[in-house]
Amino acid sequence: MAEAPKDIEALIEIMARLPGLGPRSARRAVLHLIKKRGPLMRPLAEAMTRVAEAARECLNCGNIGTAELCPICTDARRANGQICVVEDVADLWAMERGGAFAGRYHVLGGTLSALDDVGPEDLRIPRLMDRVTSEHATEVILALNATVDGQTTAHYIADALAGTGVSVTSLAQGVPIGGELDYLDDGTISAALKARKSI
Amino acid sequence: MAEAPKDIEALIEIMARLPGLGPRSARRAVLHLIKKRGPLMRPLAEAMTRVAEAARECLNCGNIGTAELCPICTDARRANGQICVVEDVADLWAMERGGAFAGRYHVLGGTLSALDDVGPEDLRIPRLMDRVTSEHATEVILALNATVDGQTTAHYIADALAGTGVSVTSLAQGVPIGGELDYLDDGTISAALKARKSI
Numbered sequence: 220m221a222e223a224p225k226d227i228e229a230l231i232e233i234m235a236r237l238p239g240l241g242p243r244s245a246r247r248a249v250l251h252l253i254k255k256r257g258p259l260m261r262p263l264a265e266a267m268t269r270v271a272e273a274a275r276e277c278l279n280c281g282n283i284g285t286a287e288l289c290p291i292c293t294d295a296r297r298a299n300g301q302i303c304v305v306e307d308v309a310d311l312w313a314m315e316r317g318g319a320f321a322g323r324y325h326v327l328g329g330t331l332s333a334l335d336d337v338g339p340e341d342l343r344i345p346r347l348m349d350r351v352t353s354e355h356a357t358e359v360i361l362a363l364n365a366t367v368d369g370q371t372t373a374h375y376i377a378d379a380l381a382g383t384g385v386s387v388t389s390l391a392q393g394v395p396i397g398g399e400l401d402y403l404d405d406g407t408i409s410a411a412l413k414a415r416k417s418i
Numbered sequence: 419m420a421e422a423p424k425d426i427e428a429l430i431e432i433m434a435r436l437p438g439l440g441p442r443s444a445r446r447a448v449l450h451l452i453k454k455r456g457p458l459m460r461p462l463a464e465a466m467t468r469v470a471e472a473a474r475e476c477l478n479c480g481n482i483g484t485a486e487l488c489p490i491c492t493d494a495r496r497a498n499g500q501i502c503v504v505e506d507v508a509d510l511w512a513m514e515r516g517g518a519f520a521g522r523y524h525v526l527g528g529t530l531s532a533l534d535d536v537g538p539e540d541l542r543i544p545r546l547m548d549r550v551t552s553e554h555a556t557e558v559i560l561a562l563n564a565t566v567d568g569q570t571t572a573h574y575i576a577d578a579l580a581g582t583g584v585s586v587t588s589l590a591q592g593v594p595i596g597g598e599l600d601y602l603d604d605g606t607i608s609a610a611l612k613a614r615k616s617i
Contacts (some may be wrong), residue, residue, distance in 0.1 A: 223511060224484045226472055230465040236458060237447045244438040250439050250508050251471045252466070253482055259435060264466035266429040267451070271459045273425055274452045284422045285454055309449050310423060 225403055227253070265323075279350070281326030281343050283308045294349055297323050300357035302350060305377065314362060316414065325350060330368035331375055361389040380393050427454070478540050478549070480525030484509045499556035503548060503575060505529055513561060521559075522558050524549060526590055529567035532576055543575065551582050560588040 225230065227249060235245035252260040276282070277289035284290065291297055299320030305311050311324045327342040338343065351359065358382055362370035377387045393411035394403065426448060443615035444527065451459040476488035483489065485525030490496055504510050510523045526541040526594070538544065550558065558579055562568035577587045592610035593602065 223482070224472075224489075226465070226469050226484060227482065230462075230469045233458070233462045233465050239439060239443040239447060246511070247508065248436045248438060249469075250506075253469065256473065259432070260466060260470045263429075263432045264463055264470055266425070266432050267459060267466065269425050269464035270429045270448075271455050271463055274424075274455065282451070283422070283426065284510050285425060289514065291422075309446065312445070315447050325503070373577075 244267075267338050276326075280324050281308070281328055282311055282324060282330050297321060297352065301360060302347070302354070302356050302358070303360045304347065306369065308371075310362065310364075321361075322358075323354070327363075327372065330363065330366075330372040332368050339375065339379075339396060342372075344379065347381075347388070348379065351380065351383055354410055356385050358386045358388060361387065367391065432454075434531075441566070475525075478538065479523050480507070480527055481510055481523060485566045490522055496520060499554060500559060501546070501553070501555050501558045502561050503546065504561050505568065505571075509563075512534060516529065520558075521557075522553070526571065529562065529565075529571040531567050536576075537572065541571075543578065544574070547578065547582075548577065550582055555584050560586065564591065 224389050227238060231242070231249045234240055235242045239243070240248065246411055252263065257397040273411055274283055275285065275287070277284055278287055279292040280289060282289040282291060286293075299322045301320070301350060302325050303320055303322060304325045305314065306327055306328060308326055311326055314320050314324070325343065325347050327344065327347075329337055329342055331337055331339065331342065345370060347359075350356065359376070361373040363373045373389060380387050391414065392407065393414055394400065394407065401410065430441070430444050430448045433439055433443045434447055435446070438445065442533045451462070458590050461582075472484040473482055474484065474486070476483055477486050478491040479488060481488040481490060485492075491492065496552070498521045500519070501524050502513060502519055503520060503526060504513065505528060507525055507527050510525055512589075513523070524542065524546050526543065528536055528541055529542065530536055530538065549555065558575070560572040560575060562572045573589060579586050585615055590613065592613055593599065599607065
């Protein structure tokens with residue numbers, strides 16, 4: 220016989236498909252949930268049902284929200300002509316946590332990748348081109364990951380925007396705040412040295 | 419503003435209370451769920467609701483199932499006079515995965531602990547005493563963790579059962595299958611040496 224009843228095994232199997240959980244930790248999480256049925260499992264199931272019903276992608280920028288347009292796209296104060304291009308909603312949230320950016324975002328939903336057969340049509344790049352015109356953007360900030368695919372995508376977008384007169388920038392590369400040189404890779408140190416500034 | 423809408427933030431907060439997930443990995447898991455609303459999030463919410471409704475502890479042994487008595491306690495073939503005492507349902511499932519035990523279980527629901535103020539009444543120890551008599555047990559196997567609290571509990575139960583005539587055993591201690599001596603702690607090596615057997 221299986222160790223756990225069918226319904227519980229099914230739940231463990233689905234939980235194990237979450238990023239960061241494997242079969243063993245999913246089992247542990249489910250047991251914990253069952254022990255705390257009242258205070259934890261029911262509220263979690265309800266919150267999940269609610270979000271599954273309500274969550275949707277912003278038609279304009281791809282951010283995740285509960286309305287057709289996300290709060291950032293409907294906030295007129297954020298229409299300052301800057302559009303920050305990120306790979307993923309998680310990156311958008313990370314930027315918002317920083318609180319240093321006052322413009323709007325554009326979530327690509329991935330990066331160009333020849334290996335995985337992801338082309339510009341599969342991302343939201345055509346939509347970005349439209350927005351640059353329709354929102355009278357003055358600057359497009361490419362906040363893409365410093366990976367090969369991220370940088371390839373950044374170059375592609377910069378090329379595509381070349382004729383539009385919008386200024387295209389990217390995040391600075393260098394030593395992270397609180398970072399120790401001894402633990403940094405050579406590439407970062409070289410980049411930080413090349414981009415050194417007078418103090 | 420918060421990065422994510424209220425409902426999503428609430429879901430992230432609840433997810434972060436699962437063992438093995440923190441605020442960051444909960445955020446990642448929730449984003450993944452939202453991206454896979456159809457194939458993953460809805461089935462998960464439904465499975466969770468179903469288990470929250472159905473799951474209950476077996477009145478006899480404390481195993482988790484969906485009926486008043488678990489399949490092991492209702493299976494007459496498993497009434498062989500052996501009762502295996504475990505701390506937790508996870509341990510019961512681990513024993514069942516091994517498939518080497520044909521008797522019934524008794525889940526204590528924890529260990530005795532002076533520090534956390536857990537006494538015999540807080541565990542299922544009185545119920546174990548009843549079962550030893552009512553189920554005509556011949557052997558009680560103490561499969562408790564090899565921790566201080568686990569071993570204290572084992573000794574307490576062995577003492578409590580001393581007058582009943584039932585034979586009390588515990589799992590063997592020694593080198594795990596596939597284990598390398600070099601990576602084992604001194605205690606395990608000493609225990610394995612003391613319990614050596616002729617081949």
